[in-house]
Amino acid sequence: MKRIESEQNASIKQWKKLYTRKERDKSGQFIIEGPHLIEEAINHNVQIAHLIVEESYRLPAEWEHMRLDPWIVTKKIMGMLSDTEHPQGVLAICRMSSNELQIKAGGKYLFVDGVQDPGNLGTIIRTADASGLDGVVLGEGTVDVYNSKVLRSTQGSLFHLPVVKGKLEEWMDECKQMEVPVYVSALKGAQSLHDVNSSGSFALVVGNEGSGVRTEIMVSADQLVYIPMFGNAESLNVAVAAGIMLYELQKNGQ
Amino acid sequence: MKRIESEQNASIKQWKKLYTRKERDKSGQFIIEGPHLIEEAINHNVQIAHLIVEESYRLPAEWEHMRLDPWIVTKKIMGMLSDTEHPQGVLAICRMSSNELQIKAGGKYLFVDGVQDPGNLGTIIRTADASGLDGVVLGEGTVDVYNSKVLRSTQGSLFHLPVVKGKLEEWMDECKQMEVPVYVSALKGAQSLHDVNSSGSFALVVGNEGSGVRTEIMVSADQLVYIPMFGNAESLNVAVAAGIMLYELQKNGQ
Incomplete structure (x- = not known):
């Protein structure tokens, strides 16, 4: 001992x-x-x-x-x-293990652009796991996944699917090559999530708590999507929004 | 000055x-x-x-x-x-203002049973606002809505819709009288959320982070519902789960 x-x-x-x-x-x-x-x-x-x-x-x-x-x-x-x-x-x-991810035709992915709150990132990874994704990419400006609060909020989901760091622009190029459509969460100039015809294969991009997804990423999207707001709230928490979008895109493909 | x-x-x-x-x-x-x-x-x-x-x-x-x-x-x-x-x-x-809520036929409500994390409760209220609910009831054992972390996480949504404290059993009786169906979030013995035929009027009950909704509440539900889990996660964060359920029940009624 x-x-x-x-x-x-x-x-x-x-x-x-x-x-x-x-x-x-x-x-x-x-x-x-x-x-x-x-x-x-x-x-x-x-x-x-x-x-x-x-x-x-x-x-x-x-x-x-x-x-x-x-x-x-x-x-x-x-x-x-x-x-x-x-x-x-x-x-x-x-x-740390050398986590590897490869974009495949028909796959489901989540790309995270600059989410800074550890609890939000952990919850997002937990939700990505629950919704059966093939992998998560953490773009620049995103809080470190090995931060103790992130780890706690994942409830272990970090160990269930590949979570890698990278340049989102490069990963979006990969998606284009594999014909995986890229949906980007947005508030304006976007299509309602409920009108999206997802095939069940997708890469969804969610963004920073205050400023959303960067413009450079938006312009490369196949489709900007928004969650309809029925009350007086200006927006949803990013982890909640990711959950609603992932379950909707996922379900459409079944 | x-x-x-x-x-x-x-x-x-x-x-x-x-x-x-x-x-x-x-x-x-x-x-x-x-x-x-x-x-x-x-x-x-x-x-x-x-x-x-x-x-x-x-x-x-x-x-x-x-x-x-x-x-x-x-x-x-x-x-x-x-x-x-x-x-x-x-x-x-x-x-504090004397917040009043009355269950009406055709209304949409969220009942919260023992959610204890301030960030979760605030996020839930923000989501209830965004999804256009008519009111939120906080059952016993739920963190105080005037806790500063709850207030911060609501991002002001607390001021947008009636949020009251009360005994959930009594509010569920009100729902029965007004023919508002009560759905309770559960992991077992439940129907998949995607198979629920919501009329667009509902009261959804979500529960404590660890133990879920109390059995006393479950037994009075019109329908237990669960969110399908596709990966290895055991459950979703309660605010994310509330968001997915509210948007699905809401959408069905449109």
Whole structure:
């Protein structure tokens, strides 16, 4: 059994740095918290570099055969390592995997242009998973997917489908080549979502919370689409809008 | 011009207490921040008891004729009064209005059973507004709608439609009397949302983030409905689920 009792321990300091994007990019590692998220990671072949457990925490029985060889830490150290108000007693340091995505004819994709709120991005990835997409591309200006709040909001969906970073313009070119129509979420000059005849294959682009999808992306769309507003709200939350659009485009193809 | 320079000022202390539900309920007042939310409040006849402005902040020109007679405060005091990391320079203390709701034949309603995350509740109210509902009922166990994070997430939609607190069982009885069908969001034993034949009049019930809608409510539903899951996600975020369901039920009736 491996124990860490000193708050000055070098590993503790190193792991805490994983809450910064810089350190995550440098080390190729990220930190996740709680039994649910860790189980999702394990079940989807994410490599666990270290499992860190508070001394009073009992690991789930199903994990015993996995020889995870956890580090046992004090409650105080767990509090230092967790970024939540109520630490769940178990953390894992994971290795990023080389996530690959290829646009295929007939596929379903979501492209994210500059979404900045971690909760929104996590919820979007969870929704992309639920609606059965083949992959998600995160464009420039989008919050880091390994941010702890993003990871938490995905509820593990990040491990269920390919999520890659890239230039959306290039991915839209790929879609054109594979004849996957690109729909871009817009408020003006667009067709109502309910009038779109989706074949069930699509790439949907959603944009920044305040400014929406960038004009450079809009002009390359096959179709701009909007969700009709019936009340006095000016817009919908981006994760809600993504959900409504994905389910509608998805359903049309069935 | 009214100025407050002392951080010990009794009004400052009183206003800060409005971040607690107890004080809001006692005083019948709540606090909102930022020009957008305050403008929505003003435009929808919410009574502004006090407007509080940081000395360097310029009020929007459109507000000048309104004789809002603001309190001018220092940056430090604004920082004390705001609950955001980057205060927007203007706050308002508002009076709660006696929001009334009546179930009518042909109406559209959302009932919320125990949603606890402020961001989720605010987003749900914003979505209810966008989808043109006639009102929202917040059941027991639901986070206070005057919580500052809820208010922020509504983006002002709270002021656009009646949002009331109450016992959902009683409101469901009202629906039965007015022949408004009650759909309850569920994961099991339910009909797929895409197979529901909505007339366009409905009350939709959504539930707690972890445990869903309570059984007592489920048993009184006219129809349990679920959103089909195509990928590996176990469920959707409650605000996303509410959005998908509301737009589908709404659309069917058009």
